[in-house]
Amino acid sequence: MLHRKIYQLCCDGREVCVFLRDQQRWIERARILDIEGDLVTLRYETEEEDETCSWEEMIRLESIGAVTQKLASVPRGNVEPLMTEDCPEAERIRNHYPESNPE
Numbered sequence: 001m002l003h004r005k006i007y008q009l010c011c012d013g014r015e016v017c018v019f020l021r022d023q024q025r026w027i028e029r030a031r032i033l034d035i036e037g038d039l040v041t042l043r044y045e046t047e048e049e050d051e052t053c054s055w056e057e058m059i060r061l062e063s064i065g066a067v068t069q070k071l072a073s074v075p076r077g078n079v080e081p082l083m084t085e086d087c088p089e090a091e092r093i094r095n096h097y098p099e100s101n102p103e
Contacts, residue, residue: 002061002064002067003035003061005067006032006035006040006061006064006067007035009032009067009069010032010033010034010035013031014031014069015029015030015031015069015070016030016031016032016067016068016069017029017030017067017068017069018030018042018059018064018066018067019064019065019066019067020059020063020064020065021063021064021065022063023063027042027044027057028044029044029045030042030043030044031043031044033056035061038060038061038062039058039059039060039061040058040059040060040061040064041056041057041058042055042056042057042058042059043055043056043057044057
């Protein structure tokens with residue numbers, strides 16, 4: 001099950017956070033590049049003082065304890081969030097269960 005989900009996240013190309021249970025650490029804002037057998041290749045960046053380091057790491061599938069992904073974010077501050085009326089028609093969620101009018 002985890003293998004299929006990681007494969008799906010790899011195909012989507014979205015950023016994920018991965019918890020490595022054998023090292024008890026999180027890898028944040030990573031991209032899953034490849035899955036070959038039980039090896040998963042991740043690419044991520046870390047910031048240390050005045051430099052940014054780019055890492056590519058191969059980890060065993062059995063080492064992965066959890067995978068999370070950000071679904072959405074909302075900016076803080078005096079930003080007015082978009083309302084349904086402001087959303088483009090193509091992106092609106094349609095009501096799949098129209099209300100029936102019992103008469």
